[in-house]
Amino acid sequence: xxxxxxxxxxxxxxxxxxxxxxxxxxxxxxxxxxxxxxxxxxxxxxxxxxxxxxxxxxxxxxxxxxxxxxxxxxxxxxxxxxxxxxxxxxxxxxxxxxxxxxxxxxxxxxxxxxxxxxxxxxxxxxxxxx
Amino acid sequence: xxxxxxxxxxxxxxxxxxxxxxxxxxxxxxxxxxxxxxxxxxxxxxxxxxxxxxxxxxxxxxxxxxxxxxxxxxxxxxxxxxxxxxxxxxxxxxxxxxxxxxxxxxxxxxxxxxxxxxxxxxxxxxxxxxxxxxxxxxxxxxxxxxxxxxxxxxxxxxxxxxxxxxxxxxxxxxxxxxxxxxxxxxxxxxxxxxxxxxxxxxxxxxxxxxxxxxxxxxxxxxxxxxxxxxxxxxxxxxxxxxxxxxxxxxxxxxxxxxxxxxxxxxxxxxxxxxxxxxxxxxxxxxxxxxxxxxxxxxxxxxxxxxxxxxxxxxxxxxxxxxxxxxxxxxxxxxxxxxxxxxxxxxxxxxxxxxxxxxxxxxxxxxxxxxxxxxxxxxxxxxxxxxxxxxxxxxxxxxxxxxxxxxxxxxxxxxxxxxxxxxxxxxxxxxxxxxxxxxxxxxxxxx
Numbered sequence: 001x002x003x004x005x006x007x008x009x010x011x012x013x014x015x016x017x018x019x020x021x022x023x024x025x026x027x028x029x030x031x032x033x034x035x036x037x038x039x040x041x042x043x044x045x046x047x048x049x050x051x052x053x054x055x056x057x058x059x060x061x062x063x064x065x066x067x068x069x070x071x072x073x074x075x076x077x078x079x080x081x082x083x084x085x086x087x088x089x090x091x092x093x094x095x096x097x098x099x100x101x102x103x104x105x106x107x108x109x110x111x112x113x114x115x116x117x118x119x120x121x122x123x124x125x126x127x128x129x130x
Numbered sequence: 131x132x133x134x135x136x137x138x139x140x141x142x143x144x145x146x147x148x149x150x151x152x153x154x155x156x157x158x159x160x161x162x163x164x165x166x167x168x169x170x171x172x173x174x175x176x177x178x179x180x181x182x183x184x185x186x187x188x189x190x191x192x193x194x195x196x197x198x199x200x201x202x203x204x205x206x207x208x209x210x211x212x213x214x215x216x217x218x219x220x221x222x223x224x225x226x227x228x229x230x231x232x233x234x235x236x237x238x239x240x241x242x243x244x245x246x247x248x249x250x251x252x253x254x255x256x257x258x259x260x261x262x263x264x265x266x267x268x269x270x271x272x273x274x275x276x277x278x279x280x281x282x283x284x285x286x287x288x289x290x291x292x293x294x295x296x297x298x299x300x301x302x303x304x305x306x307x308x309x310x311x312x313x314x315x316x317x318x319x320x321x322x323x324x325x326x327x328x329x330x331x332x333x334x335x336x337x338x339x340x341x342x343x344x345x346x347x348x349x350x351x352x353x354x355x356x357x358x359x360x361x362x363x364x365x366x367x368x369x370x371x372x373x374x375x376x377x378x379x380x381x382x383x384x385x386x387x388x389x390x391x392x393x394x395x396x397x398x399x400x401x402x403x404x405x406x407x408x409x410x411x412x413x414x415x416x417x418x419x420x421x422x423x424x425x426x427x428x429x430x431x432x433x434x435x436x437x438x439x440x441x442x443x444x445x446x447x448x449x450x451x452x453x454x455x456x457x458x459x460x461x462x463x464x465x466x467x468x469x470x471x472x473x474x475x476x477x478x479x480x481x482x483x484x485x486x487x488x489x490x491x492x493x494x495x496x497x498x499x500x501x502x503x504x505x506x507x508x509x510x511x512x513x514x515x516x517x518x519x520x521x522x523x524x525x526x527x528x529x530x531x532x533x534x535x536x537x538x539x540x541x542x543x544x545x546x547x548x549x550x551x552x553x554x555x556x557x558x559x560x561x562x563x564x565x566x567x568x569x570x571x572x573x574x575x576x
Contacts (some may be wrong), residue, residue, distance in 0.1 A: 015383070034244050044351070047313040080315070084305070
């Protein structure tokens with residue numbers, strides 16, 4: 001019952017997003033296989049989706065975006081990824097802040113997880129909207 | 131007044147927090163402490179040693195599932211022999227390679243063994259494995275001292291441990307549904323984060339003390355966000371919003387190890403209020419894992435040893451049944467037909483029954499391709515062959531993982547009557563099992 005968490009870019013805890021300039025977040029989750037199980041939650045909207053909601057599931061790479069719609073933005077929103085290891089022992093989670101054009105402004109976090117079958121891990125951060 | 135705020139803020143930012151933990155991990159362990167029913171199990175029931183048809187193998191009983199990938203097993207040497215396995219001192223040299231059809235397909239297609247799409251598409255290929263090896267011979271028993279060649283296959287038509295089986299697909303769908311309830315934990319985390327933020331930011335430069343108290347006392351995140359928005363709409367409090375946002379950005383969600391008892395009690399109260407939903411998630415993970423690992427398996431296996439010249443050939447056709455009695459204990463039964471083709475004498479044939487209880491003594495390592503657990507197995511076997519008296523054997527086997535993909539089984543076997551020799555025999559033997567799949571993945575990761 002122990003997760004090995006390897007940090008390439010550490011979770012900042014909180015992140016500033018500029019609503020006016022159209023900044024948004026791009027998420028990538030790479031699964032080691034064979035069957036990834038995860039859920040992505042917002043403290044504002046609850047559960048946004050889980051692995052099986054993606055077309056082509058199960059697959060190696062899952063990508064999604066958040067805050068493309070400015071009306072979704074709310075300060076203090078917490079974005080929380082929950083990982084289950086029962087059928088997938090390894091995940092790599094990466095979040096990028098991108099400009100409205102899609103250009104990468106910064107890598108917010110880049111963390112790998114390896115867990116035992118009954119492990120359950122989460123990684124979250126807060127948004128501040130300016 | 132402003133000076134006091136500055137001092138309070140500096141004091142808060144420079145407080146002697148010697149160590150801190152991430153909120154995600156800290157809260158998880160605090161939740162788990164309340165909901166966790168200790169549970170762990172194993173993949174240790176896959177057969178990683180040579181087939182039991184070779185009496186020099188460290189397996190007395192065959193498991194229903196072979197490796198998903200490629201496995202190599204060797205019997206190093208009987209370190210003390212009374213002939214129970216009829217291997218005799220200096221008659222080691224047994225070695226077998228087992229590969230699943232899945233691993234061969236993956237190699238042909240240049241795919242990773244755990245590629246999710248490939249794994250799902252080739253469930254059937256994981257139920258079939260092939261064995262090729264060399265088996266040492268004994269003149270008295272096998273009528274030759276030249277090594278024989280072993281061929282074998284194993285097919286597992288019933289496999290309730292495969293994650294893509296219908297039975298487990300239902301369980302995994304249930305787990306996914308329950309996982310949506312982790313949104314409760316996300317909200318809980320927001321509340322706990324607010325408690326910690328306010329504890330570590332008793333005063334913030336540019337934020338009115340009363341306004342900060344109101345912010346900290348507001349129980350729901352949406353309401354706190356609305357409060358911030360309201361500050362932003364009022365020119366007189368616009369800078370206050372910016373100041374609080376700066377403090378929020380500086381707060382990294384770290385949990386100091388010197389939290390006051392009252393704060394801990396407050397957080398525990400929040401956890402307790404959400405415990406039913408949090409428990410459902412943990413229970414669903416545990417139940418799903420139990421169901422998969424304790425699933426029934428039924429396999430059909432055939433092994434044939436072909437010896438040169440006048441050496442005796444051996445054939446064993448088996449029906450193998452596995453069942454997880456508990457997350458730590460696996461029960462296996464073998465029923466087989468044995469045929470000894472003695473080229474210079476009359477053949478012997480008959481039936482064999484064997485059973486084994488295998489227990490996992492330790493847990494898994496953190497690493498994906500880490501060492502297997504230490505296991506202890508007790509097995510018994512009875513053979514009833516024509517032209518021979520019944521033979522009965524029992525054995526205890528301790529398997530010690532040396533590193534990832536490398537296991538070291540130590541076996542003590544006692545036979546009531548040795549093949550062709552009407553006397554008792556006992557033997558201590560050691561083996562080496564190499565899981566090439568695990569080794570290659572481990573090396574790839576370095």
